[in-house]
Amino acid sequence: MIETLAATVERTGTTLLGPMPLPTAGPAIAARTDGAVAIPIGDPLVDDSGLLDALGSRALLPDAPDWRAQISHATAGVTGSLLAAADTGSVAVAAGPGRPRALPLIPPHHWCLVDVATIEPTFADAFVRVAATPDALPSDLIWISGPSRTGDLEMVTTVGIHGPLAVTFVLIER
């Protein structure tokens, strides 16, 4: 499954990191970023990744009083993910309390922790798993398949319009 995902992200422009054990993921991200990094509170993957300690004062948490003003200055946003699809290179990221919608959107680099056990072969397989619990849908569930892109300039794909310029999936092996 990881091989399929690796082949797909080659096309979609996402970078893969890992697989690695969860506690090493936080330090790995901290070592590869500068400046303020926006992170969630209460995300099962991110909370146990050691990211908060590794970032120290660089961490921008959603309970910061000036979070709204700070988020547009963060250099990176980190999220966990519910599921991934190998054939499309997609991850499903749910918003919720402590997990703002802005994290995978406004900072220029999105780092997404992906538990390799949650990678499904196809988008449809992954989608069906979400659809199995329609009562548990978050207010915003977004499927992300790489850095933001546009085809509006003469039908030629240009990367990095509104959303992140770069996306990295950090694969976690438990």
Added chain:
Amino acid sequence: MSGHSIVTPGPTMRARSKVALRDNELQAAISNLDRRLFTARAVADTDADTKARAAAIRRETLSDLDGWLDQLQVALERVGATVHRAATPAGARRIIVDIARREQATSVIKSKSMATEEIDCNDALEAAGLTVLETDLGEYIVQLAGERPSHIVTPTIHKTLPRITELLSVEAGAPLPEDRELLTQFARQRLREQMLRADMGITGANFACADTGTLALVTNEGNLDYCVTVPRVQVALVPVEKVIPRFADLATFLPLLTRSATGQAISNYVTLLTGPRRPGEIDGPDVLHVVLLDHNRRSLVGTPYEEMLACIRCGACLNVCPVYRSVSGHAYDSVYPGPMGKVLTPLLNAGTQGRDLPFASTLCGACTEACPVEIPLADLLVRLRADLRDHGAPNLGTRAGEHTPHPRTVPGDGHPWAAATAPLPDRPVRARSLKRRGFALWARVWASPYGYRMSTRGARLGARLIPRRARWHGRRIPAPAATSFLEQRRREQQGSSR
């Protein structure tokens, strides 16, 4: 005031087409659409089960559209959204302007939505004193130019890079280089500043799920996500046919839509919104207003024209249409261009607008074959022609009970009109004109194999006399094949039997 000047001028589609065919710049721009021709291949390659399933779910929805809409409203209200129903574009404009006033919004950001074009949403909001910013790059360029999108998926297909550079340079106040990356970066910076300040976001919806109240939207740029993350108010304008019965149906529709629209297995972003922000969440809109737009759509249910409501707006029919690919979207002078626009426009406006559109077709059936949800577009065009001629408007007289559901044309299954059921009304017998005599002579000559062979051989010889560079109606006349199809086939059969 953005206004909507029509780039291709003229009183009729025929007149505008002539202008479009002579416009070399437009022709160069529209040739970029060739990069989307493979979407037809993508539709053709999609497995038949998925397409049949999607087509069936669309008709399941249409069999009880009002019922599914009621369920959708209940589901939306359960997750905290406010639902409004608008019978007309004017009604929808009034509702949206009222929401903006009540919420004391001043700055609106929009994600791409053809429905908002249909109701001329921007003009209404600007007249009410709000600033409105289109955030999809293509829509932003079209807004700067004061135009309408010329394609339902790729709004700037009528513009070349030099023209886009000019428009963005005016906005920048300094000349920008003609470089896609740098232009994209300029737009990113410019739009980001304004998006981060907006207090109202207006979106459409690709699908609305009746069981969960989820709105599903597909994008590549991420601008939609700004529109539902930063502003404190979200308005979603949802035409009634966007409702689908179940959230799980998205597994069928989302990949089918994006593959048919751009050839992508899935779009870069798929955003599934279930209600506004919830307690404890620090971004997303405080309130979500969903405006369900009818605009004559519900009156089509139970008539042969209800097939058009199955449309998922992928644009595949535009990409393959020989007329669209020659004249581009503005020649149609309608919000929805191309084959789907030729059918939908007279239906939405009860024949008061776009009356000449159904006649601007070669009826080649390429649209019917390209449609991923099996809408018999060519049949509907023929029916509209007859109705407009005989009744002056689409005839919606055949109601439920009288109308048997239209059998679907299976792509690749012979002639595209093979499934046409209702015969057209007899034409009044006219005096034997020269044209009729000509056709009668043709019929007589081609009735005999000898006459047929001689006439086609003569035509092939005659065609060689046409100069290589000759153009007719803007199209180059292709050189005839050296041997006829029948001869080629005969040779192949002899070859394979050996």
